[in-house]
Amino acid sequence: MSSREPGGGSLDHRGEILILTGTPGAGKTTTAEALARLPGSPKVHLHSDFYWGFIKNGHVAPWLPEADAQNRVIMQAVAASALAYAKGGYFVALDGIIGPWYLDYYRDLGVPLHYIVLRPDLDVAISRVKARSSGHSLNESGPVIQLHRQFSNLGDLEPNVVSTQGLTQEAQLETVTQALQSSLYRLKDTLRIPPPAPGGGG
Numbered sequence: 001m002s003s004r005e006p007g008g009g010s011l012d013h014r015g016e017i018l019i020l021t022g023t024p025g026a027g028k029t030t031t032a033e034a035l036a037r038l039p040g041s042p043k044v045h046l047h048s049d050f051y052w053g054f055i056k057n058g059h060v061a062p063w064l065p066e067a068d069a070q071n072r073v074i075m076q077a078v079a080a081s082a083l084a085y086a087k088g089g090y091f092v093a094l095d096g097i098i099g100p101w102y103l104d105y106y107r108d109l110g111v112p113l114h115y116i117v118l119r120p121d122l123d124v125a126i127s128r129v130k131a132r133s134s135g136h137s138l139n140e141s142g143p144v145i146q147l148h149r150q151f152s153n154l155g156d157l158e159p160n161v162v163s164t165q166g167l168t169q170e171a172q173l174e175t176v177t178q179a180l181q182s183s184l185y186r187l188k189d190t191l192r193i194p195p196p197a198p199g200g201g202g
Contacts, residue, residue, distance in 0.1 A: 025120060031095070041089070100154055116180070118162055
């Protein structure tokens with residue numbers, strides 16, 4: 001079975017949004033971009049990191065506690081963009097460090113919403129982040145450890161976690177695609193959203 005044609009067919013989730021999240025170094029962006037290129041319905045890869053980069057004066061590193069108000073404004077902007085694409089008939093593969101405490105911005109959009117958390121081993125995540133170029137917004141181990149801790153126990157959302165331990169990029173894409181197709185990662189209205197972990201986080 002080819003990862004580019006999961007289940008032997010095309011991928012059609014038009015009008016739906018997938019939030020692909022997890023700690024830095026989990027492979028979110030690579031997987032979301034590959035997912036958006038699969039055949040089937042029109043697809044958009046929405047990379048939420050860009051929205052933090054749009055702030056040219058007054059930017060606060062999103063993992064700091066004092067960034068909470070900034071992060072919530074950005075979550076509103078990202079959610080509005082994702083909704084516009086979904087309402088236009090696109091499947092939206094949205095990647096970024098979108099903690100469950102921000103899900104209220106997305107649950108009320110009125111479109112099907114899937115939430116998949118990629119969870120790599122901490123050592124793997126740190127290694128990948130340190131390998132990034134010096135110009136990347138996050139290439140130090142400290143914030144990775146903090147964010148990895150925040151995503152380590154998600155309560156009612158633990159079933160939405162996909163372990164990426166030992167997976168190649170192709171296998172990770174296939175795993176995420178199958179998870180999306182299963183509908184098991186679609187959020188339910190009765191879900192209890194955990195409070196933000198101490199220390200903030202984007």
